Amino acid sequence: MADAISQAVIGKLTEMIVQHAAGEAALVRNFNRDFQWLKKRLRTISGGLKYTDKLPTREDDIKEWLQNVRDVAWDAEDIVEECAVRPLYTRSATQSCICSPDELLFRYKMGKRIQEVKEAIDSITKDGKQLKLFRDLVPSGFEPPSSSSAWEARKGNRILPSYPVAIEPKIQHLISIIDESTVPVIAVVGMGGAGKTFLLQHLFDRIKERYELSIWLSISQSYSVQQLQCDLVSHMDLEVDDVSEDRAAELINADLQGKKYLIVLDDVWTSARGGNIIRNLGLSIGHESQCKLLVTTRNRDVCQNLGAKIYEMELLSEEESWQLFCFHAFPDYNQNLPPPYLEKVARHVEKQCDGLPLALKTIGASLSGCTDTRKWSSKLSQLKELELSQQKEVADPDYRIIEILRLSYDSLPSALKPCFSCLSFFHEDEIIDCEYLINLWIMEGFIIQRKDQWDIALGYLYQLANLCLLDVWEEWGLIKYCKIHDFLFDLAIGISKENRCAFAVEDDFTAVKRILLPKKAIDDVVTDPKKSSCPRSLRTLSLHNNPLTKIEANFLSPIRLLRVLDLSETKISSLPYCLGKLKLLKLLNLSSTKVEEVPICVRSLKSLVFLDLNLCRQLRRLPEWIGELKCLRHLNVKYCKDELRNHVPKGISELLSLRVLRSDDLRLSVEDDGLLKLDDAVKLTHLQELSLQLKHENELKSIEDGILRQLVEIRHLSIASRLSTESHLPENITALQDLETLNVKKFVVPSWVSILINLRQLILFYCICSDYPALETMPNLVELKIYGNTNCRELPKAFVKSSGFPKLRFLLIEDFPLLEELPDLEDGAMAVLEKFRLRECPKLKKVPEGLERLRRLKEFNYFDSGTDEFRETLSEGGQVRKKIKAKNPHVYFMR
Known part of the structure; x- marks a missing residue:
């Protein structure tokens, strides 16, 4: 009934326009011509801006003219996009018919706006000629650059x-201050851009191994103590959720008691807040303590309030x-x-x-x-x-x-x-x-x-x-x-x-296109229905990391041209229905919110391209109507409720534009029960990222029959086995020529994996293996992680042969309970390795020879690994450690 009434009202209104605005009715008749003119003119204006961006913009008249050009470009672009998405929202053939009242009214409104843009362009042309600029505004034959x-x-x-100039003497000087000074707080003071943070980053990497706990915290001008506390405890075995700042400080202080720690507070701004920051965070550093607090600041008053020893950062x-x-x-x-x-x-x-x-x-x-x-x-x-x-x-x-x-x-x-x-x-x-x-x-x-x-x-x-x-x-x-x-x-x-193109935290929102609202603005604008709303022309709105619990409908409803809405890390559990009227919305970020289901209003967002539901811990499943979002290219449902893995709706197979389906390993259906099957997923021919968990033999048979060969654009693939029998991954996966990352879980290690020459990352997770294939021959492998081999006593000697792993930067070997020996590295092996981690390999007897040749090595981690003799040689003053340090003093050892 409501739809019928709406149609009647629209029809009557259109009839009145046609009858009583005969002079303007030509706008409707000429709509296609004007629309094509506008699209062409928009490209011309964009080409002109490429030139005018290079003009001196300190002249007020030129600045004003440039802003007028941008305003017209934005208005024209809005019209083009509204017209482009129009077919997505026409619910029937009648509506899309040029003779329908709804279509006539739409074309009339668009025609009026096109006419306004035309008049604005005429005005710009006149002003541009007076400034002798217009000849450059319309370059002939403007075309976008080719790839x-x-x-x-x-x-x-x-x-x-990078090229660290004069950094080594400064590092050595600071190390001597740390070693000799009884003052626990050391402040690096200098003007912005002098390299304070750069210096401390190098120092931090050099000395953090000395401490039981090493933490880096970045402090902004408007820092939140609560957020800093959360950042701090993320490095500790501690929870401070849902407690006051004072209580969190008490818990942090208690946990740090007796520990030798190093904490960097980077970029402390004001003396008033800086003086309280140690107490607010719960840090307790006395003069008798071996703990150190390193601070970077531009303000010498901060150093006084902290009682810090000052290191003056000199310019070059x-x-x-x-x-x-x-x-x-x-x-x-x-x-x-x-x-x-x-x-x-x-x-x-x-x-x-x-x-x-x-x-x-x-x-x-x-x-x-x-x-x-x-x-x-x-x-x-x-x-x-x-x-x-x-x-x-x-x-x-x-x-x-x-x-x-x-x-x-x-x-x-x-x-x-x-x-x-x-x-x-x-x-x-x-x-x-x-x-x-x-x-x-x-x-x-x-x-x-x-x-x-x-x-x-x-x-x-x-x-x-x-x-x-x-x-x-x-x-x-x-x-x-x-x-x-x-x-x-x-x-x-x-x-x-x-x-007026990005970022605004202003009292008056009318002149901006993109807004980032901090806490102070939310209380005044977002949650109070009596406050003024954002402008209709707003394109981007971010409320990221704010304590919002709801958004009033009257705040969102006027913003009909919004393209981007970021509500991540808020406490929102629902959205107003008017969100569905944002016809141009392309990006919706709901990650780390409290939504339990995808809001029904999202169903109406036919232009949506990017939907992020990452870390929505209460989200149990995706809606059946998800397939109606035909433009969707990126869908992230990683780290949601475990039930979601089992309830993937068949509608996803209708998302033919989908490129990224980021998730935990999905358990697809084998029944005709409305859930997604592997055979359905084959329709997603543009898919570049996919994570699967195979639990039925017929799914493995589908892969053996070459079903993945149809997904030729896959770049990131994760396949996990829940099959009851020992299973081999089919070799036809090698047909995925663009594959960059491969995560294999609980399969037999595939012998063919080294054929994947474009692979950058390889993860073998609790895979069955009698002998590893020639992984060292993979020319582009950057990261290799091998988890859980309960039978392996020795890695292949080929792993460490000269010229092996030419691009490998990160190597992890974890949970090898029987591993006793690592082969010695030949000269030229793993030449660019930066991080080498051994975890939970308790029977390792000796450190492999040749580690000192790894000149780019930054970290050697042997957590819960090695015999007492193994660990002794790597301890402070150990023979192997001294040998490696002599060749590469920047290596950080961690046990």
Whole structure:
């Protein structure tokens, strides 16, 4: 009945428009023509912005004109996307018919908006001509860059090595202070960007082995004591959930009593809060204690309140600055000196950075590979102009640094600029999951739509890292996490606010496109239905890590153009039904919330591409209607209730666009009971990630018959056996040519696994094995983990032969109760190994010879492993340990 009434009202309204607005009815008749014009013009405007981003933006009239261009581009893009998703929401052939009242009304509204955009473009054209800019706004024949001209191919991406200038003397000096000083708190003081954190990272890795407990905590300007306490106890065998801060401090203090520990508090800002931070966290360090607290800060008052011994962080000398700058500006600097015609300019550029490592690295990296004298001279002129402008007033040193770093941002390719500014959308000091960041870029439209857009985005990430605009961590050879320096974070915030394109915590939300709401804003805006809501044009809203329990409907209902909604780590258990009206929503993050089922309103989100339910501990199953989300490409249901593994709805097989199905090992059905079967999963031909647990012989038979050969795009595969008999994994899995990670559980170790030449990560979990295959021949293997072999007494000697495991960085051998001997390493074996972990191998008799040849080894872990004699040789002062340390002093031993 309600639908019939709605149709009648819409029909009557449309009839009135047609009858009484005959002069405007042409908007409906010309809809297709105008829509095609708008799509073409949107590409033209985007091409113009690629040029105008390079213009000097300090002129007020140019800044205003640029913002007008962006506003028009956003409006036009909104229209195009609303029209593009229209077919997903037409419920019948009648509705989609051009003659239907509903369709006529939609086209009339869109036509009106297109007309408004046309008028705005005419105004921009007029203003652009007056500024002599418009000729550059409409470049002829604008086309997006091809993948070959844009970035390296996916497998060619790599992180350039770091170059620690003048770091060793500082480390040694700090070690001597730690050894000789009776003061338990030592503070490294220096201006932002001077390398305080970089120095302590190297020091921490060097000395953490001396302590029973070693913990690193990052402190932001607006830190939460409760969150810091949670971060602290994550390294301890302690729970402080649902207790007050004072009670948590008591528990932490009691647990630390009698322990020798090292704790780093990185980037403490204010003296008032800094003075209380030790007590607030529950740390108790007396002068008689062997425990140490290391602090980095820009504020000397912090040191006084902590009673700390101060280590002054000096800036680099002229020669040290030159070395660091040249390393980043000239990648082949060690082999070839800078070209003579650039050296003079380079010296001037380096001098302007005043010995500040962060500025030297970012400016140098932005010029890397360039032999164009004009670009170098331009950079020098910009630095000199900046210096002159700041001489006119007493400038804040922090402001000067940010403005210097801004020159690196100005040098970015236009495609990378929104990607960088988007980093302001995360919290200060947050460790960012790179996969989520890339998905955010894609959902926001920063990456051009094409088949290889993920690889292009990954290339952007590597580019930002190599330009020293991001700190990154890799996992099995690919970037996994990243973090942004606080100065660069401030730069990203400033740029975003200028452009009204990302990040806003403002009293007035009307002018922004993307909002990150902290706690203080939530109480005032989100939960109070009387407060003003967010603007209709808002594209992204993040409430990540806030204590929300609900969102009022009137807050969400006006935001009809929202693309991204992040509610992760809130206490939300339900969502308002109006969420289903967000027709353009592409990314919904509900990870670590209290939802017990996927909210029914999600069913209406036909444009949804990314749905994250990771760590929803109370989620028991997925709904049967999940298959209606036809655009879904990424579904994460990892670490939910165990029941979910057994209740995977058959509707998932209808998600033909699905690329990532991230889960614990799924137990698929063998009955026609409405649940997913392996035969159904074969429809998902674009799937790149899949985890299965086989519990029936016919499922194994399906794999033997080659069913996985149809999933040709699989890159990450996990297969676990619950079969009653000893089972062999079929060799036809080798048909998966792009396979990068393989996790095999409780199967016979496959003899063919070494054929997978593109494999980066291999995990063998309690697999049956009489003899390991030639794993050492795998050319791209970065990470190898072998768990639980109850029969093995000795690993194959081939594992450690010369040139074996050429790219292996991480090796784990765990739960080998009979393992007595590791073969000696030949020269050249495991040449790039960084972490070697032996866990629960109690019968090991001796440390293998040749470990000292592993010059890149950073960690040797022998937890619950080895006989007394084995452990004695690796203890402080042990012969083997001294031998290894003599060749590689940076190795960290952990037992």
